[in-house]
Amino acid sequence: MSDFLLETKNLTVRFGGLTAVEGLDFQVKKGQIVGLIGPNGAGKTTVFNMITGVIPPTEGEIFFKGSGIVGVRPDRIARRGLSRTFQNIRLFEKISALENIVITLQREPGYSLVEAFLRTKKVREIDTEIQKRAYDYLELVGLREYADSVAGSLPYGLQRRLEIARALATEPELLLLDEPAAGMNNEECDSLIDLIRNIHEKKGITIVLIEHHTDVVVNLSDEIYVLNLGKLLAHGDPHAVQTNEDVIRAYLGQGRKNK
Amino acid sequence: MACSCVAAHLFHGGDFGMSVVIQQIVTGLSIGGVYALLAVGYALIYSVFDFSNFAFGCVMMVSAFVAYYSILAGCSVAMGIALAIAVGILFSVFIELIAYRPLRKKNTSRLFLMITGIGIDMAVTNTAVNLLGANYRPFPNVSVTEPIMMGNIAVGKIDIIALIVSLVALGILWVFLEKTKPGLAIRASAYDTSTAGIMGINVNQVSIIVFVISGVVAAIAGIFFGMKYAIYPSMGTVSTKAFIASVIGGLGNLEGAVIGGIILGLLETFVSGYISSTYRDLFSYGLLILVLLFMPGGLLAKSKSDKL
Amino acid sequence: MQYFGSVLTLAGINMIMVIGLAVLVGYTGLFSMGHAGFMMIGAYTAVIFYKYLGVPFAVCILLSGVFSVIIGLVIGYPTMRSRLTGDQFAIAMMGFGEAIRMIVSNTEPVFNGALGISGFPKLTSLWVVTLLVALGLILMFNFIKSAYGKNCIAVREQEIAAEIMGVDIVKTKVIALAVSAFYVGVGGALFAFYMTFISPAMIAASKSSDLLAGVVFGGMGSISGPAIAGGALAILPEILRAFSTWRLVIYGVLFVVVMLFKPEGLLGYREISFKPVIRFFGRLFGKKTAAESVKTDNRNGGDADE
Incomplete structure (x- = not known):
């Protein structure tokens, strides 16, 4: 029994020959807001898909509230207190x-x-x-x-x-938000930040956030995980991640292709 | 099913010796080959566009009738077959262009695509019933029912031809898909249609090729089915077997479709021979249910991609 | 007058079956071309229990629904459980419809094969049918308004999201199939006891197309639309003989046209206001109530609450 609300160990998934996520160890403590960032195609949404039971991982384990949820049906996982939003609504x-x-x-x-x-x-x-x-x-x-x-x-x-x-x-204990600010202007982003903070504080819900808007992630997260090409690139508090050279390189290299 | 009574003539029971078994294996393989062709025509479209083309059966029926009437009108058998294939292609592409493509553009649910396919099938099949009559017609000017003796094993000529042609057609298709550029485009689209579009593959072109292939196999299957049994407006219901073969083999998987078709052909032949031709189709449906129960993905499931 | 009554009786029977199929196809988004199979099961169940076992008519009707449900579960559960595409289900249902017809046509004991069974009285009257249509509609409206019905909508609209929100997809689909099997089974029983004779040929595969036509034209995601369409489609072939011959062609063409231009059908995702349906039930065939159709009032959750 661990003290993490959500924990993945060596989470790996391959589609055909392509490894989308590889050996990911990811931990979320109760009450945290955790950011999950990375360039397009880093495998962030795939991680959500595995956690919610939509895609079975090729290898590795996922624990929610201390019990393994690999192989559990998505609706059963949901009823244990895990919910999400979708990148493409x-x-x-x-x-x-x-x-x-x-x-x-x-x-x-x-x-x-x-x-x-x-x-x-x-x-x-x-x-x-x-x-x-x-x-x-x-x-x-x-x-x-x-x-x-x-x-x-x-x-x-x-x-x-x-x-x-x-x-x-669904009254979740853990909420996974997949790019909630996508397509929003600055003003809308600000009110979204308020909303998420409000949810977090009033309802005491733990949140994992995938987001491209740096403002939103840095503003909200207690801890940030950076994925690149399916692997964990860096992890730590927002400041540490922002100044991490690997992270800067990964983003710059991708910068031109990113929209 | 209508075809069952005709199939029964081939098996008079009694001598269940080795030669009969071999003869039945050959018959089963030939029926299986035709099913495999049909199943591939269906699975190909499914693999690329993720929907069931339920209008498939009526393409087969229309092609068979084209062969029938053109031969009756004085064309040579070869000419009749060529015309049937041409019409099969045109009709198949026509359905794609007027019905499926506009619907896919609107991003409709697959339910609507299925209803559209059934609608086309209903309209075409019943038009044929009303205009041409529901009766059974033998394939004209072709005598293929007489057996060929191979040692002391008698095998239907039609079975041998059907088996060879199916194998050749499947072989050509395999080479096309594996070794040519358009084939690669189709396989890429089958893996992920949206990504294929991004990768610069013209999905509309792929769709035309896929429906052309589906038209060709429907026509070939229709002609063989007509030669072996008869030609009649509701013969398109045989396509149900293609769907079943596809599910058994793994929906959307081409190799699976071939294997499923052959298994189904063998099963039906042996059931007709040793149990009862009346219940032949029942065993096919039974196998379908068993597969869904115990191997829901089919024998070779299409690998799922991350399509969320 | 008697002719009028008999047409209305057939229309009512068709309505019951079409609203059953509407739950599965329109509400849950699952495709079936095999529901003639349930009609067959319902018809033979009722006749066999009545004729050979002396069970009262009313009980026979109920049993026909129950038997359809049981067989529906046997065929439906494996396909639902596999949680793959709706395509497998559609194909399994096609096979199911054929298989039932084949079994009935070729079983001499009890079923009497292709000749069918006769020698039982005409117990399906216009009044029985009217009563059952009313009851069937009320129960069905209750169902679709309930959480079970809402789960069906969720599955149709967005299966993956529904599941991740905690909707039990398998259970929802199985329930939808069971409900549709029950209604169509009861319709089959009423049909048999209206004709006083039943044979496999009377419930041809085209019956599945007829039922589907009611749902497609009446509106995917509506009960009142299919009810009206189901009634109308049963009446049309009776008054127009030419229509009877060409109806499947016309349905087929219209399927394509409707899907291309108005896939939600006549009424779309709306219901006719519930009360006028009951109040003017006798006039329902006049279709005048369609003009009074109101948007579902979400705030009050409909008006059957009071």
Whole structure:
């Protein structure tokens, strides 16, 4: 039993001949905000995919709250208290923002199929309560007024916020945010930083953050891991990482190709 | 299924000696070869675009009818077959251009692509039923049913031809995919369509080539099926076997499709010979369920890429 | 008048089956061309229990649904569990539909092979069907509004995200298949007891296409749309003979057109307001209620709560 909330040991995955992530040891303590950065193609999202159970690692182990989660189904991992957002937003596009949250809150129905068909009093009560809670989550990310808007039609920045709200609705202990600031301007970034800090402090949720906006990562993270070509390049507090020569080189070398 | 009754004629039971076993293996391989061809035509599209082309069967049927009517109209058999292949190509590409491509551009779900494919199949098959009648027609001017004696083993001429042609066609396709530039482009697209686009591969060109190949194999399979059994509007349902063979072999895997097709051909022949031709297809579906139960990825699963 | 009644009865039976399939195809996004198989199972189950075992009609109807569900689980669970693509499921369902037809057509004892079974009374009346359509609709609306129904939507919309949010994908899909099997099975039983005679040829593979047409035209992600379309599509061939011959061609072409230009179908992801459906149920076939369609009111969670 370790004192880490999340820990990977020798995490490795290969697709065909390509090694996307190699021998990664990654640790997150409860209550931290950890940044995961690196040039495009460094394997950051792949790490998230393995942690959430979508892609099985070729080698290595992943421990969440002290128990191994390699081979556990994604929905079971989620129910243990791990949630995430997606780099290329994956909302339930064609339904309302509110319904997006409602679905997530109701992922475990809490009543039987027969009760569902009969729509018993219990079902109706749970429904009403869930609706209320769903509004609270929208409120938290500042989307209450968009409750009835179709999720896919919201502006990009708001979709990212809705994804965060949806992830929070699973009541996670650990939240993985995959480029939450992508496509946002400075002002939006600032309010996102506030939001993430707010979530972290008020809800006591541990956060791992993949982000290209240096401001956002440096501002928020207690600790930063730098990946390059699937391998751990550096790790430490934001200041140490920023002045690390390997990191500077990796980013400069990639700089021109980066958008 | 309609074809089962015809297949039953080939096996009269009684003598279950070694020669009969060999004869059945040859028949099974020839049916398997045709299934393998169909399965490859289906798997190729699946591997590149990740959707099931359920309009595949009607291309096969239309091609077979083209051969049938052109030979009846006085064309030579070779000419009829050539015309059938040409129409198979045109029709297959036509479906891609008017239906699938516009849908893929809109990034629709694969469910919509499946419904579109079924829609095309329904429209074409039932038009043929209404205009041409649902009855069975023997393939004209070709007598391929008489057996060839090899020692004391009698093997259907059609089986030998089908087996050879399938093998040759599969061989050519393999060389094309492995050794040529467009083949490489197809394999790259199969690995990851979006990345292939970035790598400068023209996905639209790849799609045309893939649908051309699929049209050719559908036509060849249709002709053999017509020669061995009969030509009729609903003969396209045989493509279900191609789907099953593909799932058995591993959806989207070409080698798997060939292996799956051959396994299915052998299984059906032996079931027809030793158990009952009536329940032949039932064993195919049973095998499908068993594979899904115990080897959900199929015999050779397509390697998953990081497509999140 | 009697003719009118019989057309309406058939329309009602079709409605029950189409809304069943709508849960699977429209709500959950799974494709099936094999649901004629469930219709067959339902029809034969009811007839066999009634004729050979003397079970009361009402119980037979229920049993036909239950049997369809059981067989649906046998076929569906392995494909769902494998968590691969919807394509495998679609192919397995095609095989399933064929297999059921083949088994029934070739089994002489009990099923009486291709000749089928006759010699049982006409117990499916317009009133029975009307009652069951109403009941079926109410229960179905309750289902889709429930957490179970919402999970179906999540799977359709974004399977990977749904799973990572903790939705049990396998269970959700299996439930959707079971619900659709139940409805289609019951429809098959009603059909048999309407015709007073049942044979494999009466439930051809094209029946699966007919059911699918109801869902596609009525709207993917709607129950009321498919209900209306299901009723209308059962009536049209009765009044237009030429339509009956060419209907599958027309459906096929329309499938392509709808997918290209309006994939969400007639009503799309909306429901007709629930109350008028009940209130004006008798007039539902008139389709006038479609004009009153309202957007689902998310804030109140619909109006059936009161």
